[in-house]
Amino acid sequence: MGIVKVYNKGYDPGTGIGELLHTTSVRHAFGMIRRGVADPVELMLAPDDRIVPTALELTRELSGAWVEGGGQRSVGFSFRAVHERDHWTCAYCGRSVSKSPAIEALLATVDHIMPVSRGGESSWLNLVSACKECNNRKADRTPEEAGMALRFEPYDPAVAYRVGGHVELIPVAG
Numbered sequence: 001m002g003i004v005k006v007y008n009k010g011y012d013p014g015t016g017i018g019e020l021l022h023t024t025s026v027r028h029a030f031g032m033i034r035r036g037v038a039d040p041v042e043l044m045l046a047p048d049d050r051i052v053p054t055a056l057e058l059t060r061e062l063s064g065a066w067v068e069g070g071g072q073r074s075v076g077f078s079f080r081a082v083h084e085r086d087h088w089t090c091a092y093c094g095r096s097v098s099k100s101p102a103i104e105a106l107l108a109t110v111d112h113i114m115p116v117s118r119g120g121e122s123s124w125l126n127l128v129s130a131c132k133e134c135n136n137r138k139a140d141r142t143p144e145e146a147g148m149a150l151r152f153e154p155y156d157p158a159v160a161y162r163v164g165g166h167v168e169l170i171p172v173a174g
């Protein structure tokens with residue numbers, strides 16, 4: 001797994017001068033690009049012939065309070081933080097979930113990927129955002145048993161940045 005540098009907005013590719021915030025994995029770098037959080041500013045050819053980013057620049061400048069202290073900020077674990085990490089999106093059907101949805105089926109719940117009844121823990125890697133409908137359908141089964149594929153992999157966020165109006169959770173590689 002490669003390491004990708006994440007620079008604040010304002011990185012100068014000509015001189016390589018910029019505000020390095022932290023590093024992340026290639027997989028999460030692609031996720032940030034997809035979500036429009038960052039643009040690639042340096043690329044390389046990987047051994048498997050894929051072109052992968054080695055440096056990203058955030059598309060919006062981080063506010064000072066979040067950058068202070070080297071940009072590092074621990075994210076406290078909570079069910080709400082799981083929803084923030086997953087952008088309030090159901091990991092199974094991809095629909096938006098919320099605490100007070102117009103449709104009851106879209107109520108935000110957290111799903112234990114490995115059910116609690118089978119020893120699953122309440123942890124970053126075992127929880128995903130899910131709508132009430134999918135959560136009920138999955139019940140006490142694993143995604144494989146239920147035939148319900150995860151649309152994204154849960155991860156353990158280590159750093160949070162406020163990007164525009166929302167909190168962007170950016171995992172540190174490692």
Ligand SMILES: [Zn+2]
Binds near residue numbers: 131132
């Ligand atoms: Zn769903």
